Amino acid sequence: MELFLSKLSTFGNAIPGDITQGLIWGVLAIGVFITYKILDFADLTVDGSLGLGGVVAVVLITNGVPVPLAMFIAFLAGCAAGFVTAFFNTALGIPGILSGILTQLALYSVYLDINGKANAPVSVDKYPLVLSSRFVTAGNASADIIKTVGTALIFVVCIIAILYWFFGTEYGMAIRATGCNSNLSKAEGINTKRTTIVTLVISNGLVGLSGALLAQYQGFADVNMGRGAIVIGLASVIIGMVLGEVILRKHFNFIAKLSFTALGAIIYFVVLRIVMLIGLSTDNTKLFSAVIVAVFLAVPYLQKQSRASFAKAGKRSEESLGAGKESV
Amino acid sequence: MLELHNIKKAFNKGTINEKRALNGVELTLDDGDFVTIIGGNGAGKSTTLNAIAGVWPVDEGAIIINGQNVTGLSEHKRAKFIGRVFQDPMTGTAATMEIQENLALAARRGEKRGLRWGITKREREEYHEMLKSLDLGLEDRMTAKVGLLSGGQRQALTLLMATLKKPEILLLDEHTAALDPKTAAKVLELSDKIIAEHHLTAMMVTHNMNDAIKHGNRLIMMNDGKVIFDVKGEEKAKLTVDDLLVKFEQASGTKLNNDRMLLSE
Ligand SMILES: Nc1ncnc2c1ncn2[C@@H]1O[C@H](COP(=O)(O)OP(=O)(O)O)[C@@H](O)[C@H]1O
Numbered sequence: 256m257e258l259f260l261s262k263l264s265t266f267g268n269a270i271p272g273d274i275t276q277g278l279i280w281g282v283l284a285i286g287v288f289i290t291y292k293i294l295d296f297a298d299l300t301v302d303g304s305l306g307l308g309g310v311v312a313v314v315l316i317t318n319g320v321p322v323p324l325a326m327f328i329a330f331l332a333g334c335a336a337g338f339v340t341a342f343f344n345t346a347l348g349i350p351g352i353l354s355g356i357l358t359q360l361a362l363y364s365v366y367l368d369i370n371g372k373a374n375a376p377v378s379v380d381k382y383p384l385v386l387s388s389r390f391v392t393a394g395n396a397s398a399d400i401i402k403t404v405g406t407a408l409i410f411v412v413c414i415i416a417i418l419y420w421f422f423g424t425e426y427g428m429a430i431r432a433t434g435c436n437s438n439l440s441k442a443e444g445i446n447t448k449r450t451t452i453v454t455l456v457i458s459n460g461l462v463g464l465s466g467a468l469l470a471q472y473q474g475f476a477d478v479n480m481g482r483g484a485i486v487i488g489l490a491s492v493i494i495g496m497v498l499g500e501v502i503l504r505k506h507f508n509f510i511a512k513l514s515f516t517a518l519g520a521i522i523y524f525v526v527l528r529i530v531m532l533i534g535l536s537t538d539n540t541k542l543f544s545a546v547i548v549a550v551f552l553a554v555p556y557l558q559k560q561s562r563a564s565f566a567k568a569g570k571r572s573e574e575s576l577g578a579g580k581e582s583v
Numbered sequence: 584m585l586e587l588h589n590i591k592k593a594f595n596k597g598t599i600n601e602k603r604a605l606n607g608v609e610l611t612l613d614d615g616d617f618v619t620i621i622g623g624n625g626a627g628k629s630t631t632l633n634a635i636a637g638v639w640p641v642d643e644g645a646i647i648i649n650g651q652n653v654t655g656l657s658e659h660k661r662a663k664f665i666g667r668v669f670q671d672p673m674t675g676t677a678a679t680m681e682i683q684e685n686l687a688l689a690a691r692r693g694e695k696r697g698l699r700w701g702i703t704k705r706e707r708e709e710y711h712e713m714l715k716s717l718d719l720g721l722e723d724r725m726t727a728k729v730g731l732l733s734g735g736q737r738q739a740l741t742l743l744m745a746t747l748k749k750p751e752i753l754l755l756d757e758h759t760a761a762l763d764p765k766t767a768a769k770v771l772e773l774s775d776k777i778i779a780e781h782h783l784t785a786m787m788v789t790h791n792m793n794d795a796i797k798h799g800n801r802l803i804m805m806n807d808g809k810v811i812f813d814v815k816g817e818e819k820a821k822l823t824v825d826d827l828l829v830k831f832e833q834a835s836g837t838k839l840n841n842d843r844m845l846l847s848e
C-alpha cells in the first residue's frame with residue numbers, strides 16, 4: 256500500500272513533465288500525420304530531422320543566436336532534410352521509404368559535422384530557453400510548471416491553427432487530393448511531384464522544430480535523440496486516430512484529427528510513465544513503442560480477419576449442413 | 584479541335600513483352616464532334632485516350648488540341664484542356680474528400696492553386712444547384728465523403744467534375760461499364776445532356792455497339808492500334824450492328840474478338 260502510494264505520488268509529480276514532453280513530441284507527431292495520413296507517404300526522414308533540429312538549435316543558441324531565431328533555423332533545417340528525401344523520391348525515383356532512410360543516415364554525419372561530437376549541451380541557466388524540464392519537477396512552483404506546459408501547448412495550438420488554415424486552401428486541398436488519388440490529381444492539373452515535395456518539407460520542418468524544443472527541454476541535443484522517433488510519431492498518430500474515432504465518431508473532422516494526434520503523443524508518454532512505474536526499465540522504452548505501434552496496427556487487421564476467416568466459414572458450413580458432414 | 588497525327592506507342596520496349604499498342608493513329612475531330620469508339624479487346628482505345636491525356640509521352644506523332652501542340656506537355660499541364668471519366672468509379676474522385684471538395688478541386692482544373700480558400704461560400708451555393716440538377720439527392724450530402732457514394736453516383740459526380748470547367752475535349756472510357764444496366768443508362772443519358780448543353784467535343788469508348796450507334800454524331804472503330812473505320816452524320820445514323828460486324832471483318836480480316844462486346848440490347 257505504501258509502495259503504491261509512493262508510486263502514485265511519483266506519477267503525480269511526473270505528469271506535468273510527461274505532458275510537456277508529449278506536447279513537444281506532439282509537434283513531431285503532427286508532422287508525421289501530414290505525411291503518413293494526408294500524403295500517404297511513410298517518411299523515415301523523421302529520425303534524422305529531429306536530431307538535426309535539436310543540434311542546429313543548440314549550436315546556434317550556444318553561439319549567441321537569439322533563441323527564437325535559432326528555433327526558426329532549426330525548422331528550416333528540418334525543411335531542408337524533407338526536401339532531400341522528396342528529391343530522392345520525386346526526381347530520382349527512389350522509393351519513398353528508402354529515400355527517407357538514406358536522408359536519415361546521411362543526417363547522422365551532418366549532425367556530427369555541425370557539432371563535432373555526439374552530445375551538445377545547452378543550459379537553461381546560461382541561455383533564455385523557451386522551456387526546460389528543470390521547471391516541471393516536484394520542487395517547482397506551480398507558476399513555473401504552468402508556464403512550461405503552457406509554452407509547449409501554445410506551440411502545438413498555433414501549429415494546429417496554421418495547418419488547419421493551410422489544408423483548407425487551394426494548395427492544401429491539392430495536397431490532400433494527391434494523397435488520396437494521385438491519378439485524379441494529375442487529371443485535375445495538380446503537379447503531384449511538387450505537392451509531395453511541399454508536404455515533406457513542411458512535415459520535416461515541424462520535426463526539426465520539435466527537435467529544437469526537445470533539445471531545450473532536456474538540456475542537450477544528442478546524435479541518437481531521433482532514433483525510433485518515427486515509431487513514437489506513428490504511435491501517437493495511431494493512438495490519436497483510434498481514440499478520435501471512438502469518442503467523436505462522425506464528428507472526427509480535420510482539426511480534431513490534428514488535436515488528437517497531439518493528444519495521442521501525450522497519452523503515449525503518460526502510459527509510458529505508468530509502465531515504467533510498474534517495472535519497465537528505461538532500456539526497454541523502444542521495445543514498448545514498437546509493441547504499441549504493432550498492436551495498434553494489428554488490431555484493425557485482426558478484427559477484419561476474424562470476421563472473414565475461412566476457419567469460421569468452415570464451421571458455419573458444418574453447422575448449416577448438420578452433423579456428420581465434417582470439413583476436410 | 585483535336586488532331587492526332589500518326590500516334591505510335593509501344594509498351595515494355597526491348598523486352599519479350601513488347602506491345603505495340605498504337606500503330607499510327609490518325610484522327611481529326613471537329614469542334615462539337617461527339618465520337619463513339621468501338622473495337623476489340625486490346626485494340627488501343629484506352630491507350631488512345633491516355634495518349635491524349637498525357638498519361639505518358641507518346642513514341643511518335645503529334646497531338647494538337649485547339650491548334651496548340653500539346654505533345655510535349657505533361658499530364659498535369661495538359662489537364663486544363665481535358666475532362667476525363669474512367670471505367671472504374673474509384674478512379675475519378677477523391678474518396679476521402681467531401682463531395683463539395685471534389686467539385687472545388689475540379690473547378691480549379693488547370694489553374695494555379697495558391698493560398699486562397701480551397702472552396703468558397705459562393706461555390707458551395709453553385710454546387711448545390713448543380714447537384715440538384717443531377718436529381719440524385721447529392722445536394723443534401725455535400726459534406727459527405729465521396730467514398731460513401733454508390734458507383735453510379737460517383738460516375739455522375741465525376742461527369743460533373745470533368746465538365747465543371749468546360750474542357751476542350753471530354754474523354755469517356757467505358758464510363759458506364761462497371762454500372763448495372765439501369766444506372767448505366769442514366770449516366771449515359773446524363774453524358775448526352777451535358778455534352779449537348781455545353782457543346783462539348785467528346786470521345787466515348789463503349790463496348791456496347793447499340794450505344795455506339797445511338798450516341799454521338801460520329802463513330803470510329805479501332806483495331807490493332809489503328810483507326811480502321813470512321814463514319815459520321817447521316818451515314819452513321821443509318822448504321823446497324825450487322826453493318827459494324829461486316830465492316831470489322833472487311834477491315835481487319837478477322838472476327839471481332841471483344842468478349843464483352845454487346846451485340847444486342
Ligand atoms: N501501361 C501499359 N503497360 C503495358 N501494356 C499496356 C499498357 N496499357 C495498355 N497496354 C497494352 O496495350 C494494348 C492496348 O490496350 P488498351 O488501349 O487498354 O485496349 P482497349 O482497346 O481494350 O482499351 C493491350 O495489349 C494492353 O495490354
Ligand SMILES: [Mg+2]
Nearest residue numbers: 628629630757
Ligand atoms: Mg480499355
